[in-house]
Amino acid sequence: NLYQEGISTILATPSGARPSWLAKKYPSVLRTNERGEKEFFGGRHNHCFTSKEYRRLVHDYDKALALAFKGNKAILLYHISNELQAECFCPLCQEAFRTFLKNKYKSIENLNKAWYSAFWSKDYFSFEDILPPSPLGENSNNGLTLDWKRFVSYQNLDFYLDEVKAIKEVDNNAKFTTNFMYFFPLINYFDFKDYIDVASWDNYPLWHKYKQEESETALSTSFFHDLIYSVKNKPFLTMESTPDQTNWQDICKLKKPGMLELSSLNAVAHGSCSVQYFQWRKSLGGPEQFHGAVVNHQSDNKARTFLEVKQLGQKLETLSYLAPLKKESKCAIIYDWENRWALDISKGPRNADKGYHQEVVSHYKALRENGVEVTVLDSTASFEGFKVIVAPMLFMFRKKIEVKLEEFVKNGGILVMTYHSGIVDENMNAFREYNPKGLTDVLGIRREEIDPLYDDETKHIISLREDLPGTSASLYSEVITPSTATALSLYDEDYYKGRIAVSQNTYFKGSSYYFATHVTSSYYKAFYKNILPEELMLDMKLEEGVFVSKKGKHLIYQNFNDKTVSCSYFDLKPWETLIL
The missing domain is CATH 3.40.50.880 (Class I glutamine amidotransferase (GATase) domain)
Incomplete structure (x- = not known):
C-alpha cells in the first residue's frame, strides 16, 4: 500500500533486540562485561556477537525475512541490525580474540615483540594465556588494548557480514546498509566501506545549547556528515533524526520553529540523499515514549512538528535534483x-x-x-x-x-x-x-x-x-x-x-x-x-555563522544565526537556506 503511494521501504533485520525466551533457552547469547560478569536479559544490543547459537538464529530469521519479501519492488535495500556497537568478554569472545591474534602474529614471539611485553615482565608464553583487557587483570599493555579494539570492530563487521550472507542466499542482488552513530568509539566505520552499498547514520545533534552559538553545533554535525559521505565517497542516507527532540540527552531541547528545515537541509548540503525520522508515531510506553516523532500521542495533524515535517517534505520534493549529485573537494x-x-x-x-x-x-x-x-x-x-x-x-x-x-x-x-x-x-x-x-x-x-x-x-x-x-x-x-x-x-x-x-x-x-x-x-x-590556493575558496565574504556547500553546480548557503546577515550579493534571513 505504501509503495502504491510512492513510498519505498528500507527493510531492517531484527538482530539489535531479542526476546527474553531466547536468552533463557540459549544462555550463550547473553553478553559478559569486562569484569567477567554474565549480564541479565534486558535493554537491547545485549547479545554476544560471537555466539554461534545467536548467529544461527539470526541467520535463519534473516533468510526467512528475505524469502517473504523476495522480488518485492517496494524494498530499496536491507538495513542490517541497528546501531552496531558491541563488546563482549565471554569465553567465546576470548577464544575468538586469540584466533584473531594467531592469524595476525603467527607466533607468540612476534606478538610479544609487537606488544613490547617484556616491560613490567608481561611476556606471554602461549596464546592461551591471553585475556582481553580488564580492570580485574591486564589493562596497561597498549598493544593488547589496541588489538582488542581492532578485534571488536572486526567482530561487529563479521556479524554484519553473516547477516548479509543470509539474505544473499535468497536474493543475491540485494543491497545493504547499517546505521552508524556519530563518533561512538567501538567501530571503525571505514572498516565497513567495502561491504555496504550506501553509508547511513543517525543524526542527533543537540541544537540550542545554552550559551553556545548554533554554528558550533552545525560545524561538528557537518564534519560528521562529510565523514559519512567519505566512507563511500558518494551520497549517504540520514537514517534517523528527530523532528523535534530526543529523550536521552541531559537536556532534550526542542527544535525551535525553522530548525528542523535548517538542520535537515544541512544534511542534504553535505551529501545526504534522505531525511528520515525516528519515529513516525510516539510510542505510548517504553524507553522512548517521549522521544520526538512526526505524529504525537494525540495524533494531532495540526501540531507544529507535524506541519513542519509536512512543509519540509514538500520542499525536499522540489529539491530532489540535489540527491544524486556528488561533492567535489580538493x-x-x-x-x-x-x-x-x-x-x-x-x-x-x-x-x-x-x-x-x-x-x-x-x-x-x-x-x-x-x-x-x-x-x-x-x-x-x-x-x-x-x-x-x-x-x-x-x-x-x-x-x-x-x-x-x-x-x-x-x-x-x-x-x-x-x-x-x-x-x-x-x-x-x-x-x-x-x-x-x-x-x-x-x-x-x-x-x-x-x-x-x-x-x-x-x-x-x-x-x-x-x-x-x-x-x-x-x-x-x-x-x-x-x-x-x-x-x-x-x-x-x-x-x-x-x-x-x-x-x-x-x-x-x-x-x-x-x-x-x-x-x-x-x-x-x-x-x-x-x-x-584561491580556487579552493569561495570568492565572497562569509559572515560568522554562515556556511556554503557545493553539490554539482549548485551552491547552498545556510545562515545559522537568529538574525538576518548580509553576504556580498544577498541577505540571508534567520536560519535560512538559499540554493543557487
Missing part, C-alpha cells in the same frame, strides 16, 4: 579511528582530555569558514586528486603514511600537520627517529619536547606576519627545532619564549606547515585564508 582532513584509539590508550602527556576531536574540528571549522569543501579521510586512503592534506594530531603512523605524505608534498601538495604527530607505530611502540617520523625533512623541523597545559592555561604567541593575528597556545606546547623551516609565529612566554609555534617549509614542488600547539579559531581562519 582539500582533505585526516580523521583516523585507529589513531583515535591509540591516543585514548596512551598514557601522557595529557590524560584528562587528549583533544584529538577538538583539534580536528578546529581545522575543519577554519576551512569551512573560508568556503572550502572538505573530504574526511582515513589515513590509509589515497591522496590522489587532492591539493591540500590536513593531518591534525596524527599520533600513530600506519601503513607507511609518512611515505605517502612525503610524495604528496614532493609533487606539489600542501601539507598541514600539528603537534603530537608521528610518535608511535601501528603497535604503539615509539619511533627511534626524530618526530614526526620520516617527515622532518618535509616539514623542516623536528620535535624536541612537549609540554602539556592545564585546561585553563594558555601561553601568548606573537605573529611575524601582518595577515596573521596574535594568538595563544593551549592544550599542548611543543618545542621544535627548525632545519629549513621558517617561523610564522613564535611563543612569547615560558622557557620556550622565542621558539617557533607555527612554521612553514618548502619541499621540492610543495609546501608544508606545522602547528606546535593548539591556537585560537581566529588564527586558524586567517592562516587558511592565506595559505590555500
Whole structure:
C-alpha cells in the first residue's frame, strides 16, 4: 500500500533486540562485561556477537525475512541490525580474540615483540594465556588494548557480514546498509566501506545549547556528515533524526520553529540523499515514549512538528535534483579511528582530555569558514586528486603514511600537520627517529619536547606576519627545532619564549606547515585564508555563522544565526537556506 503511494521501504533485520525466551533457552547469547560478569536479559544490543547459537538464529530469521519479501519492488535495500556497537568478554569472545591474534602474529614471539611485553615482565608464553583487557587483570599493555579494539570492530563487521550472507542466499542482488552513530568509539566505520552499498547514520545533534552559538553545533554535525559521505565517497542516507527532540540527552531541547528545515537541509548540503525520522508515531510506553516523532500521542495533524515535517517534505520534493549529485573537494582532513584509539590508550602527556576531536574540528571549522569543501579521510586512503592534506594530531603512523605524505608534498601538495604527530607505530611502540617520523625533512623541523597545559592555561604567541593575528597556545606546547623551516609565529612566554609555534617549509614542488600547539579559531581562519590556493575558496565574504556547500553546480548557503546577515550579493534571513 505504501509503495502504491510512492513510498519505498528500507527493510531492517531484527538482530539489535531479542526476546527474553531466547536468552533463557540459549544462555550463550547473553553478553559478559569486562569484569567477567554474565549480564541479565534486558535493554537491547545485549547479545554476544560471537555466539554461534545467536548467529544461527539470526541467520535463519534473516533468510526467512528475505524469502517473504523476495522480488518485492517496494524494498530499496536491507538495513542490517541497528546501531552496531558491541563488546563482549565471554569465553567465546576470548577464544575468538586469540584466533584473531594467531592469524595476525603467527607466533607468540612476534606478538610479544609487537606488544613490547617484556616491560613490567608481561611476556606471554602461549596464546592461551591471553585475556582481553580488564580492570580485574591486564589493562596497561597498549598493544593488547589496541588489538582488542581492532578485534571488536572486526567482530561487529563479521556479524554484519553473516547477516548479509543470509539474505544473499535468497536474493543475491540485494543491497545493504547499517546505521552508524556519530563518533561512538567501538567501530571503525571505514572498516565497513567495502561491504555496504550506501553509508547511513543517525543524526542527533543537540541544537540550542545554552550559551553556545548554533554554528558550533552545525560545524561538528557537518564534519560528521562529510565523514559519512567519505566512507563511500558518494551520497549517504540520514537514517534517523528527530523532528523535534530526543529523550536521552541531559537536556532534550526542542527544535525551535525553522530548525528542523535548517538542520535537515544541512544534511542534504553535505551529501545526504534522505531525511528520515525516528519515529513516525510516539510510542505510548517504553524507553522512548517521549522521544520526538512526526505524529504525537494525540495524533494531532495540526501540531507544529507535524506541519513542519509536512512543509519540509514538500520542499525536499522540489529539491530532489540535489540527491544524486556528488561533492567535489580538493582539500582533505585526516580523521583516523585507529589513531583515535591509540591516543585514548596512551598514557601522557595529557590524560584528562587528549583533544584529538577538538583539534580536528578546529581545522575543519577554519576551512569551512573560508568556503572550502572538505573530504574526511582515513589515513590509509589515497591522496590522489587532492591539493591540500590536513593531518591534525596524527599520533600513530600506519601503513607507511609518512611515505605517502612525503610524495604528496614532493609533487606539489600542501601539507598541514600539528603537534603530537608521528610518535608511535601501528603497535604503539615509539619511533627511534626524530618526530614526526620520516617527515622532518618535509616539514623542516623536528620535535624536541612537549609540554602539556592545564585546561585553563594558555601561553601568548606573537605573529611575524601582518595577515596573521596574535594568538595563544593551549592544550599542548611543543618545542621544535627548525632545519629549513621558517617561523610564522613564535611563543612569547615560558622557557620556550622565542621558539617557533607555527612554521612553514618548502619541499621540492610543495609546501608544508606545522602547528606546535593548539591556537585560537581566529588564527586558524586567517592562516587558511592565506595559505590555500584561491580556487579552493569561495570568492565572497562569509559572515560568522554562515556556511556554503557545493553539490554539482549548485551552491547552498545556510545562515545559522537568529538574525538576518548580509553576504556580498544577498541577505540571508534567520536560519535560512538559499540554493543557487
